[in-house]
Each structure stands twice: as C-alpha cells, then as structure tokens.
Ligand SMILES: Nc1ncnc2c1ncn2[C@@H]1O[C@H](COP(=O)(O)OP(=O)(O)OP(=O)(O)O)[C@@H](O)[C@H]1O
C-alpha cells in the first residue's frame with residue numbers, strides 16, 4: 001500500500017515535469033484510488049493463482065501425454081491412458097445445442113415482453129423467468145431424469161428420426177440420455193439469463209429511436225427489427241453470459257448426458273462433458289496420474305471459457321467500433 | 327391501447343371555430359378541397375381521459391410553411407403528433423375528430439402509409455446510433471424492402487443535398503451518424519425524412535437544441551423544401567416563426583386561438599390573447 005502511494009506520487013511528479021496539466025489530488029482520493037486498485041489486483045491474483053495451481057498439479061499428466069492430451073479420445077483409468085477430446089466435444093456440442101435453442105426463444109420472449117405484452121402479462125412472465133433462473137441445477141437434473149429424458153426417448157427422438165433421420169445427427173438408438181437431452185436442459189437453464197438481459201437492453205433503447213422508426217413509416221415488425229439491430233451488441237453480451245453458464249454447468253448435465261466418453265455422430269448418443277467428468281471421478285480418482293489428468297481437464301475447461309469470452313469481447317468490440325468509426 | 331375515434335360532430339363545428347380562422351378560410355382559400363394538403367375538423371386528443379387539445383379546425387395548403395406557436399404545454403406537439411398517427415404509440419392517448427390528407431379521411435389510408443406521407447422531424451436529433459450516415463438516410467427505404475444500390479446512392483445524395491449536409495459528409499458516408507455534431511445530426515434526420523419522399527413534413531422545434539449557425543442552415547433548408555412540400559413547424563422562437571412561415575397558428579390551453587397569415591398574426595392579430603403572446607406579455 002505504502003509502496004503504491006509512493007509510486008503514484010513519483011508518477012505524478014514525472015508527469016508534471018512533462019507539463020501535463022493535472023489537478024492536484026486530495027489525500028482521500030489517493031487512498032480511494034489505491035484501495036480500488038488493490039481490489040482489482042486481488043482479482044487478477046486469484047485468477048493467476050488458480051491457473052498456476054492447476055498448471056502445477058497437472059504436471060504429471062502434461063509430461064506424460066503432452067499436447068496429445070487434447071487430441072486423444074481415450075479415457076481409460078485401467079490402462080492409465082487419458083485424453084480430453086471426448087469431454088471437450090461433449091461440452092462444446094451440448095453448449096452449441098443449448099444456444100441454438102435458447103437464443104431465438106429468448107429474443108422472442110424479450111421482444112414480446114418489451115414491445116407487445118400488456119402490463120399484467122409482462123409482470124407475470126418476468127416473474128416466472130426470474131423464478132426459472134433461481135431454480136438450482138440439481139432440480140433441473142432431476143426433472144431431466146424423470147421427465148425430459150423419458151419424453152425425449154418416447155416422443156421427441158422418434159419424431160426427429162422419422163422427419164430428419166436422413167441427417168446422421170438424428171440417427172441411431174433413441175436412448176433418451178445423451179447430448180441432445182443435455183443441450184435441451186442447458187437451453188432451458190440459460191434462457192432466463194439471455195431473456196432478461198435482452199429485455200433490459202431492448203428496454204434501454206430510448207423512445208426517440210422507436211418514434212424515429214415509426215415516423216419513417218415502419219410497421220411494428222420493422223420497428224422491432226430496428227430495435228434488435230440497435231441492440232445487437234447487448235444481445236451478443238447476453239448470449240455470451242448464457243454460453244458461459246452452459247459451458248460450466250455441471251450437475252444437470254451430468255445427470256442427463258449419459259456420461260460415456262465417446263464421440264459419435266448422433267446427438268442421441270450419450271456423451272460426457274468436462275465439468276461432468278471432473279465431478280464424477282475426482283473423489284475416487286485412482287492415483288496421481290488420474291487426478292493430474294482430471295486437473296488438466298479443468299485447465300482446458302478454463303481455457304475454453306477464456307477463449308469463448310475473448311471471442312465475445314472481440315465480436316462486441318468490432319460491432320461497437322464499426323458503429324463509432326470515424 | 328389508443329384508438330382513433332372518428333366522429334365528426336357537425337353541429338359543434340360553427341360554434342367552436344375561432345372567428346379569425348373562419349374568415350381566413352373564407353377570404354383566401356375558397357372551397358376547393360384538393361388545394362389543402364391537411365385539414366382537421368374537431369380534432370381532439372386526450373391522455374387518460376384528460377383533454378390536451380380540442381376543437382382544432384385548421385387547413386394547410388400545399389407548398390406553404392405554417393408555424394405553430396404558443397406557450398409550453400398548450401398542445402403544439404400533441405397536435406403535430408396527431409397528424410401522423412404518432413399517438414398510437416402513446417399509452418392512454420385517444421384521438422378523435424377528423425383529419426384529412428388531400429381531402430381523403432386519414433382512416434382510409436393505411437397507417438404506415440400516412441406516416442410515409444407525413445414525415446416528422448423531432449425536437450432532439452434522433453439518428454439511429456448503430457447506423458452509418460448512409461444507412462441512416464436510407465433507413466426508411468431499406469426497412470420496407472430491398473432497393474438497387476444505384477437507387478439508394480442517388481437517394482442519399484439527393485436527400486443530403488436538400489438537407490444541406492452533402493458537402494460536409496460526402497467523403498464519410500460510411501461513418502457512424504453519432505460522429506456528427508448536433509446540428510448535422512438534425513439535418514441528417516431531415517434528410518432521412520426526405521428520403522421517403524413525404525408530402526408533408528412536420529417539424530417539432532427542430533432547432534431548439536441547436537446553435538444559431540445550425541439554426542440558420544435549417545431555416546434555409548425549410549425555404550428550399552417549401553417548393554415541394556407542405557411544412558408545419560412548431561417553434562418557441564417568435565423571430566423564427568416570422569422569418570420562415572407563411573401562416574401562423576397560435577395555440578393556447580389546448581385550443582387553436584388564431585390561424586392566419588404570419589404577417590397578420592405578428593402585426594394585427596384579431597385576438598387579444600394572440601397579441602399579448604406575440605409581444606411577449608406571457609408564455
Ligand atoms: N404522453 C402524454 N401523457 C399524458 N399527458 C401528456 C402526454 N403528452 C402530452 N401530455 C399533456 O398534454 C398537454 C400538451 O402537451 P404538449 O407536449 O403537446 O405541449 P407543447 O405545446 O408541445 O409544449 P412544449 O412547448 O413545452 O413542447 C400537456 O398538458 C401535457 O402534460
């Protein structure tokens with residue numbers, strides 16, 4: 001703290017010599033600034049520490065398998081042969097399915113809530129959405145096991161097979177538990193987040209924008225289209241938050257994805273996700289290599305989350321920059 | 327939900343027309359209906375049952391500029407917004423009476439069609455923030471359907487020219503509209519309105535947020551636009567009203583007090599209220 005104060009002051013002096021005009025700071029300001037800086041640094045330290053720990057603890061696995069760990073489909077604790085590809089596949093594909101289902105629904109509901117619903121419907125639906133967001137994931141998991149999975153097996157999957165069965169994605173045994181079911185559970189779980197953020201983004205569009213669209217002779221739909229275009233970076237942000245939750249979700253996915261480390265063409269097939277394998281195997285991991293491999297899976301999960309978030313930032317940045325470009 | 331109630335109560339008509347309005351109409355415009363671009367009869371607007379304007383009978387000829395003056399809250403914006411169905415968007419608003427465009431009742435038009443024929447420029451410049459200058463100008467066109475690029479290019483140039491913004495922006499049409507100054511943004515909004523080729527353009531205090539230079543530019547634009555459009559402009563600025571308009575309507579407490587040639591309003595108004603307002607006794 002003291003060091004920071006000194007540093008800050010020298011910095012100020014150097015800058016004044018360069019004739020940069022700056023108002024002199026009050027002591028309380030300096031304290032406050034350094035305090036917030038400290039908090040900010042804490043966050044960085046925590047992230048770095050987690051990364052470092054996972055990196056260190058996965059050393060055995062990294063040394064044994066090298067880069068091949070990410071590209072190998074094998075996960076065999078008897079032969080001590082580990083690879084993470086099946087889990088990465090399970091996580092990524094189930095999240096993509098979730099997003100494909102949740103995004104249109106969320107945007108639709110958000111548009112309905114901001115532009116079309118009367119106030120009673122608005123309050124009721126908003127309340128229900130908040131409730132949905134508050135349900136613990138284990139409850140979703142139970143519901144998945146006892147309601148969704150049987151329903152998928154008896155109705156949805158056969159129907160998909162008979163209509164879209166020519167696509168490999170919808171072929172094979174209709175087991176109920178698998179990638180598609182996990183994706184749907186995830187979709188239900190992330191819909192509330194995406195909906196409520198999208199709704200807030202749409203609500204934040206000033207009336208003057210709406211009026212501008214109407215004054216140009218827009219129909220209601222055209223005005224809504226305009227509002228969505230205006231809100232696209234916000235909606236993207238909402239999507240990323242939802243995706244973040246989908247990627248990291250553990251309990252509900254574990255309960256319906258089937259927990260089988262394999263990569264199959266069909267979405268009906270059981271699969272395994274990164275978070276699930278860690279949750280399932282960590283407690284009774286057999287020996288150092290197994291634990292180390294699981295920790296490396298965690299490290300990859302961390303990396304995947306990081307990549308998704310970075311991509312999202314770049315996307316949002318390029319959207320907003322395009323809008324502000326001179 | 328607001329709705330347009332169209333009931334034309336004829337027996338009310340004579341009694342509520344202010345004397346001045348009546349005589350102007352009689353002397354200057356005879357009875358040829360089609361010469362009027364906009365006519366209102368017994369137009370009234372209420373918000374949640376509270377009447378904001380009522381008994382508005384007014385006729386606007388094409389290729390004229392009419393200024394609407396009156397103290398704050400007297401219903402100028404309310405009147406203007408009634409002319410292009412804008413109250414449809416306002417909760418609790420009910421519009422009653424008759425509005426005719428080219429002699430044809432407004433209810434016989436499609437609502438979006440009315441808004442395309444009656445363009446509106448708002449008090450605060452409101453370009454679409456995520457769109458470029460170019461996209462803003464053609465927004466009214468591209469919203470409806472696809473257009474040839476050449477057609478859009480042409481429209482952009484023509485509209486920006488008319489709005490007096492072409493020289494300043496022709497090299498940076500792809501730049502965000504938010505990079506423009508307030509006055510430029512307002513002219514962009516004018517260009518955007520011109521692009522959909524309306525017949526009537528409503529201006530609600532278009533220069534109240536602008537500096538004198540930008541104001542002068544927009545007033546210049548108004549004069550050019552007069553050749554092809556019917557213009558109605560709400561203004562708080564008496565000088566502006568007398569500079570730009572051919573006719574002036576004076577509103578007070580939700581009523582049309584006097585409508586006449588601008589010169590008449592400012593030199594020899596028929597109503598005492600008008601005179602007091604014009605010389606600045608209140609408002
Ligand atoms: N959306 C609304 N809801 C309720 N009342 C409204 C609404 N819009 C206007 N009013 C009321 O209608 C009356 C006229 O308002 P209006 O905005 O037309 O005034 P104005 O003449 O344009 O005033 P200003 O010069 O300040 O813009 C006011 O009493 C106002 O309170």
Ligand SMILES: [Mg+2]
Pocket residue numbers: 402403404530
């Ligand atoms: Mg107003």
